[in-house]
Amino acid sequence: MDSKNLGINTICTHVGEVKDEQFQGAISPLYMSSSYQYDGVDVKRYPRYFNTPNQEALGKKIAMLEKKEAGMIFGSGMAATSTTILAFLQKGDHIVLPKTLYGGTYNFVVEELHKFGIEHSFTKGFSEEDFLSAIQENTKVIFVETPSNPLMLITDLEMISSIARERGIVTMIDNTFASPVNQTPHDFGIDICIHSATKYMGGHSDICAGAVAASQEHMDKIWNIAKNLGGSLSDYTVWLLERSMKTMAIRVKAHNKNAKKMAKWLQKHELVQKVYYPGLKDHPDHDLAKKQMNGFTGMLSFELVAGIDTNAFMKKLKLIKQSMSLAGVESTILSPTHTSHALLSAEERAHQGINDGLLRFSVGIENKEDLIADFKQAFAAIATPELV
CATH class of the missing domain: 3.40.640.10 (Type I PLP-dependent aspartate aminotransferase-like (Major domain))
Structure with missing residues (x-):
């Protein structure tokens, strides 16, 4: 062969x-x-x-x-x-x-x-x-x-x-x-x-x-x-x-599928200000990503609207784990300000476009309906009339 x-x-x-x-x-x-x-x-x-x-x-x-x-x-x-x-x-x-x-x-x-x-x-x-x-x-x-x-x-x-x-x-x-x-x-x-x-x-x-x-x-x-x-x-x-x-290709394709669906769902939520995912058509690099990638990965980031405490929001999540690292079969979320980019100064993070409202979401292989339900209950728990 x-x-x-x-x-x-x-x-x-x-x-x-x-x-x-x-x-x-x-x-x-x-x-x-x-x-x-x-x-x-x-x-x-x-x-x-x-x-x-x-x-x-x-x-x-x-x-x-x-x-x-x-x-x-x-x-x-x-x-x-x-x-x-x-x-x-x-x-x-x-x-x-x-x-x-x-x-x-x-x-x-x-x-x-x-x-x-x-x-x-x-x-x-x-x-x-x-x-x-x-x-x-x-x-x-x-x-x-x-x-x-x-x-x-x-x-x-x-x-x-x-x-x-x-x-x-x-x-x-x-x-x-x-x-x-x-x-x-x-x-x-x-x-x-x-x-x-x-x-x-x-x-x-x-x-x-x-x-x-x-x-x-x-x-x-x-x-x-x-x-x-x-x-x-x-x-x-x-x-x-x-x-x-041995299962990487199968897993990654499942991550890709879920991430694209979650990116589209988050993009429509009133408490989400911006979603960063190259699989979205309005992503500035979408055409380039299509050219050199076979899939858009299971990673995405999103910014919450001003006034939401990101840590309070993450603590309300029940299925999605507030956890370091990424790309496991389970969905995880973190604040780059406090984890992956904590070694950078506030000025350095700002220069890179990373603010305190940014959350990085590693989308797992769970059923997307369950991930959406978890986000819905967390958003509902922290939402106030002024934010909605």
Whole structure:
């Protein structure tokens, strides 16, 4: 069977399995050893070298999903992001990033890179002119995140890869919000794909992991620093992640369907001021999202009308959990001001368009009628005559 022509559900289910040669079990066996034979073997395996049987196998699944040559699994999304960025930058180099980023990535850039003598610039917007004006002679990397967290803004990947290729710049994307199910940046010329595998890849809010997919040449550079920084993942968690990824495509499609319906419902509610979801026709990047995405993800954000206490509203929800992180099968909601972007100052959040009335909603796979009913009772509980 030609693996290049496999469908995404088949890739999720079968690629990257560890064959059970001894007992012929239907799933990958788990190799928990932290010590392997080094003499007379083809591969000298060591957990920190990202090459135990389970680590190596799952890397192949990640690579095929992102249409890349190689993949690696890390201990967290930030371990994957920070290691990859540092692999391609050294003292005197420069990186360009969009103004809207996940708070952890933003904090890493502003707090850590200057310690290595690495410069950075945030673009004013997302247009070609914005990126071109931020590029300098010493720019070595362009890092993007699309859809963005939490405002669901879309970056033109074809444009990014074109301007980078002309200048010999390496391109990286945080593809977490889309997942490989909804978006394969390789199709648009992006060099390196990064994920918080904690999210849609894990999908059950019980795994913390990161992933990177790239060409073998780029992966060799990433591995060279990764083995020194030590951000590897335990084999038990690797095994759990491989199990979870078998259903990723099915789960993500269910998330997509629910999120689009919830976005439309929230958009019509009198206590909702604005909804951010690229699947809505009035989203400023809707046409671009249709061009480069296969689905619009299960993530959305919305702003409540002025005068509503967001924390009071969230506490009234009974089914939807007020919880950190995202992309589990259960629906969760949070305030970016107090969680994902808490490390940013109020001025920095305002610059990104994040205000205290913004809520990020990770839409789960529950029945949409039950999610709507939960919102209805929460809105009714906090509504006053002046607000309605």
